[in-house]
Amino acid sequence: MLALLTGLTLLTAVGCTNQIEGSAQSDPVKPLTQVSEDGFGIHAGFDDAPVQIEIFAEPQCTHCADLQHDAGESIRRHIAAGRLAVTYRPMTFLEMSDHTYSERVSNALFVAAEDGRTPAVAFQKFVEELWADQDPSGKGPTDDELAEKARAAGIPDELAQRIADG
Secondary structure, three states, X not given: OHHXXXXXXXXXXXXXXXXXXXXXXXXXXXXXXXXXXXXXOEEEOOOOOOEEEEEEEOOOOHHHHHHHHHHHHHHHHHHHOOOEEEEEEEOOOOOOOOOOHHHHHHHHHHHHHOXXXXXXXXXXXXXXXXXXXXXXXXXXXXXXXXXXXXXXXXXXXXXXHHHHOO
16 A cells, blocks of 8 residues: 555656646547538538437427527537537428528538538537527528628638528
């Protein structure tokens, strides 16, 4: 027991005296977003994340908005840490015949992921913002408003411009 205590004391004393030079840097390998292999979803996160989930979401669904409000930040944090990957499957079953709300939001999500270089955390932030500013049964955001939300979330400018262009 005395040898163990002596060893721990020595390790603590010696181990804590080494100073590391430089500044901390984040991991340069970031999870990205891409259209799923089947073409019907958007995959955000590492392919080998230990937890893989699918979320079927309708842009006008208030329950989907509640999910993003309650768990969106946590989802984003777990994606960033590489512990979670989410495949969003946008749906448009609440679409009104004279509006294209769900269709435009769903298309914006696919555009944000189409070239595979959008950071997954930016995409998740975009999802959170879209559902936070929901207008069920309304006309929804304009293409310019969708693009502004995309830019604010960190979606690359070229993709945000394509969203603005409709």
